[in-house]
Amino acid sequence: MSVDPEDRFDLPRKFQHGVIRRERCDRSVLEAVSTAGSPDPQDIATWRSIDRLVAQDGPAAAVRFFAELSAEDVSFSRQSWSRGSVYDSTLRDRRWPLMLRLLDLVRSGTDEEYGEAIATAEKLRDEFPVPASRAAMAVLALDRPEWCSADIADYAEDGEGSEDGEGSEDGDDEHHVARLLMLAVTTREQARELGRKIRHWEWVNDDRRAEATFLATIGAGADEFLVGCLEGSRWHALNLLPKLPSELAVNTLIGELGPKDAQAALLEAAKRFPRRVLRLVAEAEPATQVDYVLRLHVAADPALAREELGRLSEAARRRVEALLGPSGVAGSGGGGGGGTDGAGGGSVPVAEEGDLPRVLVVPPWADREAGKPIALKNLPTPVPFFRWPARETAGPTAIPEPAPSPDEAGNQNKIVLTMAEWLNSEYEPYSEAADVFFRRYPGQAVRQLLVCALGTAGPERRVAEAAVRFVARQGWADVVALAGESSPEAAVATRALLERRGLDTFPKSMPAVPLWADPASLPGIVLAGRRAVLPASAVRVVVQMLTISSRREVAPYGGIEIVKEACDARSLAEFAWGLFENWAGAGFPTKKLGWAFDTLLWFGDGETARRLAPLVRAWPGEGGSARAAGGLDVLIAAGGEAGLREVYDISQRSTFAALRAEASRRVAKAASARGLSADQLEDQLVLDLGAGRDGTLEVDFGARRFTVGFDEYLAPFVTDGAGKRRASLPKPTAKDDAVLAAAAQRRFTELKKDAKTFAVRQAARLEQAMVGGRRWSEGEFQAVFVQHPLLRLLGRRLVWGEFDGEGALRAAFRIAEDGTFADVADERFVLNSREAGSCGTIGVVHPLHLGADLPRWAEICHDYEIIQPFPQIGRPFFTLTPAERTATRLDRFCDADLATDRFLALHRSPGWGGAALWDSGSTVATGRRLPHHRILIVRITPGYREGRLADTPRQTITDIWLSPTDSHGRRGARTEALPLGGIEPLTASEIIADLAAAVGT
Template identity: 35%
Template sequence: MRRAYMGGVMAAGKPVVVEGLVCAEPAGMAWEDGERDRWWARAAALEHGREQDDWAAAVAGADHLSDLTPEQQSWLLVRGPESSARALLGKSLVLLRHRQQADVDRVAAARFELDAWPLVLRDAGTNADRLGFLVLPFRGPEVAALVAGWLRHLGSARLWARLWLERHARSAASALVPAAVGRPGRARQQAEDALRHLVAKGHEATVVEVAERYGTGVLAALTALSEEGAARPARKAKAWTLPEIRLATGDAMPQEDTGRLVEALTWSRLEAAPEPAPGDPAPDTGDVPVGVESAEAPQPFVHHAEPEAEKLIADCDRGSLAAFGRALLDAWLADGMQAADAWVVLAQAHVGDDTTMDVLAPLVRSWPPRSRYARAIDGLAVLATVGTDVSLRHLLAIEENMSGGPTNDRATAYLTQAAARRGLSVTQLADRLAVTCGLDGGVTFDYGPRAFTVVADEHLTAFAVDESGKRLARPPKPGAKDTNPEAYQQFLQYKKDLRATAAAHTARLQRDMLARRLRPARDVREVLLPHPILGPLARRLLWGEYDTAGRLARALRVAEDGSFADIDDATATTDGMLGIVHPADLGGDLKRWARIVADYELLPAFPQLGRPMVTLTGEQRAATSLAGFRPVPSDRVVALLDRAGWQGNGLSQRLHTQLAHALPGGLALVVEISPGVTTYSMNNPDEQRITEIWADDAWSNHLRLVRRIPLGACDPAALSELLVALHQAP
């Protein structure tokens, strides 16, 4: 063969179909040297707390693994009766809720091999990015079909698929050839992609041999796998009523050319998925395999326009073309947002302008609550691809105001990539695009015969200034001689807009402090301080120079001349990374800095040094756990579980006796409560006792009986915020 396999074409533009082929290869295991032992060794990490006398009876009476608590599940799979474990693993419903699901499944696979496949299939299929590595030692048609569908993913699922295909090339070919020459559809498309990957990785001879084994016609049918030879079916745009497009010459674009442009725009699409996100199924530490979720992986921008579209677009008046694009968008929305015509959204990257971005951004915000997630992601891709100041301001606002979840993660990823195109971090981009409300260029309200300029004080309160230079709380109401009386109401609205903008910037700076987002020192000097709104806010905050580990090296204030001053009021020079100081970082210097801030009358726009805070003593930092404190209302605990980041240890409506929240550095804060709460019950007791507070690895299921991690290893600012939330949750 043999170049025909990669260079062939489809007969008459249609794929050759060979029906009736079935892969008869049985499922099996193919462990690499030492792999099974490494997986079984993870049993040591699956601690299950104190065993109870009734566990054996509970296991014997269970119909499904989901009928057991996480503690019982861990015990059963690691050291419970083998016959009971095998019986439960074979049930059709296998539903676990373990933070250590990777360890649970690795141990189950090592102990029970093929009998653990239902468990592995369920978990790897549900979260392929994080758990897809679990299929690596399994082989067979079911595994091949699963991983073939992962090749178009954005996260680590693509990496696991590639590793599996190259590890089981012959088994993969045997399982996928029947689907690759079967009826057109998703299964065929995914099988074709997987076989192309095998050929590209040097397994063409294996694929050819397997194809010949299926019959003479199969090999010929596989020539349809060439993407270069595949005929692209024609698309037909809807017969929407659209405005004409003006050319740069001022003439109208001929109707025939408009039709060609629309047809070319129907091929607007995202770029091919980027290379698989970094992942590692077997880290040197032996701990949890590294996987990157699709929503957090590099995201594809919008693919460049078709050559036909580029040629026609080049001759258009850009404003007229953008208006035409918005008309396309309006027509698609009025037509019910049909998925077949969703190319209209991506086409805005080719024809849209800043006005288009102003129209698109509110739509992107509105689509996730209406379950239009795919369209929202397309809209995010357009905003990031266009990459103007206007589009990126919208992307920043979307990312800041969305609730948590995969769509928001994609917004963050797109924003990060768009900022990187400018050589900036997201924080640096946000600083540079921060709205100024016109204060950088001067604001004037013109009544006609008289005008008032606007100034803002250090607290960002707007004042009108008359021609004599006198500052007024507001300009006088319009008189009979004023020809533009609307200016008065415009000033009042301006004051409201300035307050809202200042509040938004203040909230972002507070989030920067809590998330410890850092900026180069030169950005504070050259970007923040000269900004008419960020500057007054930044001058009233205490800044800190942080080392590469994220620990405070020294705190600094902004002096009157824009330089930095240290705790001794000496001028400090720095070119390091600066962040907004959290008071928990200051340790014994807190009181001294508080006096300095008071002496200079620096009133921060949000609570900084005076915010509620918990600081551990030296003895507490060395300890591996803290005793609880006074009882807290049960509804306060339930409120914490409703907040993003806090998790309980119960399943569904079962009792939560533990709360956990992630900390920086791969740790988690664990809070033990008694007697426990259920989030869906109105019958909780009035109060909960907090019996213990301790730190654990974030990936752990927090069932350890021995505390190993000193509290001093926790980030002091993040720990303080969580402990305060525990005291003050509504």
Template identity: 25%
Template sequence: MNRDETALVIPDSWRERLYPRRGGVPVSEIKIKDLAPARVRRRVQTIRPFLETVLDHEGSERELVRRARDHLSGEANPLGAAVLRKIDSKATQPCLPLEKWVDAWVVEHGLAFAACAFAELGGITVDLDLRRKDFPHLVRHSGWHGVVGASAGRRLRALLAAANERDYAEAVGRLADHRRTPLQRIVVSFLVPTRQDWVAECCAEPPRRAQYSETHDATMLWCALGSAEQLARLGGWARLARGEHSLELLATVAEGVGPAIAPVLAGAFDEGLSEGTGQVLLEVLGALPGDEAFRLMATRLDKAYVLPAMRAMARRFPVRALRVLPSVAASGSKSAVLAKELLTRHLLDEPELTAAVVPRLPDVARTVIEAVQRARVADASADALPRLLVEPPWTQKRKAHKPLVMPGDPAGVERALRWTPGEREEWARADGRGYVASADRSELERDLAAFQKRPSNQYVAFKLFNHGPEDLVRPLLADWRPRSWWFAVEWMKALVARYELEALPHALEAARTQPASQGSVLLPFLDAEVAALMAGWLARLKSARTIAIAWFDRHGVDAARLLFPAALGKLSKERRQAEGALRLIAAKAGAERIVAAAAAAAANGEAAAGAIEALLATDPLDILPARPPKAADWLEPGLMPQVLLRGGDLALPVAATEHVITTLAMSKPGEAYAGVEVVRELCDPESLAEFAWVVFLQWRAHGAPAKDGWALTQLGLLGDDETVRRLTPVIRAWPGEGGHKKAVDGLEVLAAIGTDVALTHRTASRRR
């Protein structure tokens, strides 16, 4: 078997959708409806009053009227038959489908007659009288308007393609007299594309694109093409316009023109069409033989939906894949990464073919392939891997248990402020812009009057609260409601330093409004409401996570006491957040201290201590979602790069790589599954970053499904500076492609990577 055929092989799924071509791909036999003539006669009688009005109209051309009346009287002629059909199309009642007219013509007068009548439809029209708007009239035309009917045309073309030699020759001979106008010439070439000399004439005078949207003229010309030379002769006209992306049309052109249509298909794909249209273009492009079609696909691997089509094309043309993929893999282009992985997978899938073909390839291609082969390392044994990547907890049967729920209030923890040495004094001096109230009593009175008139005036408020006489301004603090909390954090720190617990409501409001910029003002406060807020930030808010960690480090076991009610309360988001915070505290303060505090903090201390002890003893790897994610249908593990262990001598087996993907899919922004840290400790960072990037590329290559947004956010867990350089242009392009949310998420990924390069690129991207 020749594994690299050069002829176009039409897939079975196309056969019933092609416009049939005589001598081309066989299609199902067209069955003529014998009752069609009777239906046409009944239709003519139904519209007879309207028909006579049109024929009697003074504006109707006499020759067309005469031919129509001759046909009505039994003197059959193609032009008269076409006139009757045209008038029917303008009748007020729904017209009879053109297919019925075609069948009636074939049954009553033969195939050649039907073909000639169909061609005549392109030379007449029924127009409105410019003087009297109430009645249409018949006129000839040589322009490009006048829809002929695609489905009826396909039916008639199929009949001609399957006709015997005598009937076909008769049809071709008679059609020669029905090519008077440019449109008629295109219609005739569409019906009998074997007359390539007629097709060449049409290519010399193609239909005007400006009027395409109203006709099927261009569609018929596309379907008549039978050679690469004709396509070249069309020059700039040969581009796929709106409405010319159906599989019926593209498959027919591919059958007629062959691989030469590849650049036209690729050009249409680059225009950013809808998902369905793009996939049709790729389906046809992927079926074309020839290195050019393969190269055009391979250089677009970074585009949506190209990768799966390219994978199928590599299986269809395996030798061509070995010829073309190396140059793309070594190109340094946006498609190079996926081309390399595709080539690697292909080499593994086709060892015998590789051994036979590679020695005959050019030096450049052979060098790339040999480098890819050398880069692969042996898989690590199961003994060298952690349990997470051999028998991960989500693959094991878990014993269901109901967590203990013990509502109650914390005991022994009073609201307080805990300052670090010198911190309060430093905050007291940090008054932002240094507004200082004057010792002048009149100025103070003016400030008080201005504040009472407009308490939202932040300039006056901070001037008074930070520097005014306490006996006058302290009573005003409780009722103060600023217009917004968009001010320097130093102002709020000065407020906290001066008023301490009295400033807590304002500090909480500011921190909730602007966690990243104002959250640090809560660090000194030991308070249940603050503890709950910090537990939430720790679990879900990446921008304030470092503040939350610092707060728990400062308050330690006392912070844990504030979290016991939530951690032992009803099952909820707040409970999960409190549990996570307790694990963090226990990692620093020791689990024994936390358990002892639980025993002393609750009335039923022994049960509470047991529940907290069980919570802290749980392996973080066993903390799983109720339903672990299923493998994404867009992800092809066979196209993933090897993940190397530290040292680079061994790699994760495919099964372990799939477990890594699951750990990433279970992670949320700011809440990574504990297994991610295990993977980072085990594997080479650069290899992990490359692996993460290919996961992201495959997600994009399959249309970036929103439900699998983890494929973007996981870059923040495994990415490096090279990831930043690759991702930044994508982030900047997303808003213009309707991907504003993805762009926002992308900026958060840069923040999660957190290197100087990442933060610099993030800042620059936010300014654009």
């Protein structure tokens, strides 16, 4: 008799090997298994003991022995064992394997032995009325189902054995009883009753045999048991419930749709039991996640949905019909099924096969014999081509047995292949090193790679092909011409390799397309020119291409570029976003970031970045830190300048330190790629907090509007329609729009916090610019500090200087409120850099530069009531004495005593900490990195350990010297110290000021 697929239960493969055979068998079969042994040495010892007892006294004696053993209080606490306690390793602690072996011996006995064993078990159930003993007897006598029913009726589990669920003795013994009852169950009625009794089940991770046997015996009747597992073992329950042909299982998954792991389980159930899930989801109470699952399910199989309409209630039928649309085709977005263009446009026809790229009609994995790559043999091995710089080979030559020379041809081939593999490395330093390598040696590396790229098929060929295509794509070398140096055949084969675009690089078995990625549930993809929409079959090919593409690869699967060339960019972006939303709605089911997320990299645009930015900001708080970090890459790749600005904004304002660090790292990387310093790029990206060019922004209460401006301290204030200035927004009145007013209040509150953070960050940047001697061109200075709506407010509170090409100060000036410049005499000042041939640059003046003009600048700041954002004009400054300039030791601070926390503050302050030294685990020095790889070392005693400052509350400075290199020894031994006069005066002043503050002088 055939079984309706909707009612069939297939035990998962991973459980099949754990099913315990309970039917009668021949003793010879058992002896063969016993001879094979067991992977567990303790099991072997257990088997031998019970086998010996059965051989001497028969199965009935062994049954009595086990009943007596089970009647004793011999429970084993997992909690105490995890804490390292020693327990009595006797047979009493091996009850479970002993029970399984006894079951084997009893079921394989003769009819007489079996009858005697069961009769003994019946007597022992009355003689030892202990739950574990009675349950064990029920397992042995499967032809006495009434025993199991009686034991289940008597069974009452009080939680998981203890209030804290950590495995008390009673709880552990009840867990053992429960496992025995699961083995004894033979009917669905018993299973349901046991499921009602066993709640908060903790899945046995190290031995699934009881659960596997239970599932194999009961099938769909295990639903109530699994529902009870949701709290104690949610992962296992959600893994198995979708496999049960049970309405309870489906309804339970619908009820669990809050957490996203249940969404993935329900979608799996929909693939296995589509009619049942469609009916129950359609009848469920409407909710966002329920509607999402229903939309996906209807879109995946509209024909099935129409067939089921007659079995639905009136309300459920209307919900499904709304998704089907008048034509009976799910209308969630086009899905390549024709009709909508998926990008907000009108209706467009479905593309004919002749209008599509061939790869979308007959994908390479559908015709694996066609277009096999050319393989050439006996290509000449190139001669060694590169010589390593001396600093890169100095290390191995100092080793007694140096590594093989990298200049040998064979080793160079290995190096090139290694670099080709590193191009795809997830470890960023490897991929960056490979990128530098191929940028440095493009042509020479290609010559080496072509030997593998045109050779025999295999992993090395695939890696070499990808690297050759990478070099060609970057335009670093004429790959075909280089191949022609070997032979005309090599040039032809290389040209074919490039034209194939890696289309023949795909796995032996293509990944299955999940339900949430079904083309019918996705927005349509439109051909370029918006002339036709891709058919569903072509969209499925695109999805399959995406499943084998990854951000970890040098480039996505080659067909992705063909799709981008053939299709409308906006519709691709909408398609990618729809796929991403489905993936997110299914609970982010794929490993790591997932190919659905990577699709945003390949197809995303500025709108994608705008939608994604708020999600990236929120994900770390939802346990999605890895997703948030990956989202930063999408913002930069898809959003261009606007996306990079979002990443910079995240680096400054995110409340999650790890995300801020990831964003800062990407901003620095983007700056390097543009040939800029991180500071220069930050100047271009600096936030305006929504202010216009006049430094203000509008907020709307509906009936009233207010203007928000910023004072000289960057604190926001409000001006009403009458020009009256307020410190904050007024309270809404009855005439105001409540929604708009509430949104404006929230925005103003966030603005105050953001403005404070902005002011602190930018003041710190400007102070470091002064200390580090950073300079701006006049154009940069005008754009950043004169015209920027917020930074100009900081710029007006500082004294600036124009410096000549030698770094000497030409003149100092300030920025007036009207944007003009004034000198020390408060006269109008014109930058000399405007003069023809001038190479002057502009920077924040250090008081050391001002000389005799310093008092006058102090008067100007006083007269104009200028409060500087950090100490500048009033900043203490110092100079080295003539003796100190020639000395190699800064004696003025040596032997000074200071608190450890003051030294730690120095070590962590800007510019310091670049040369921390350790001795026996204690920090004994700090350092300040200087130009030309020099480091100023400050040595202390006795040193301190992080987290144990109280052990050494005071430190003494023992030495201060200038090291000529950063290779100064891990223990801080004094090297060839340089004269301190080699330190630039401004830097020397800051060093002395920092040390004076640390020692309190």
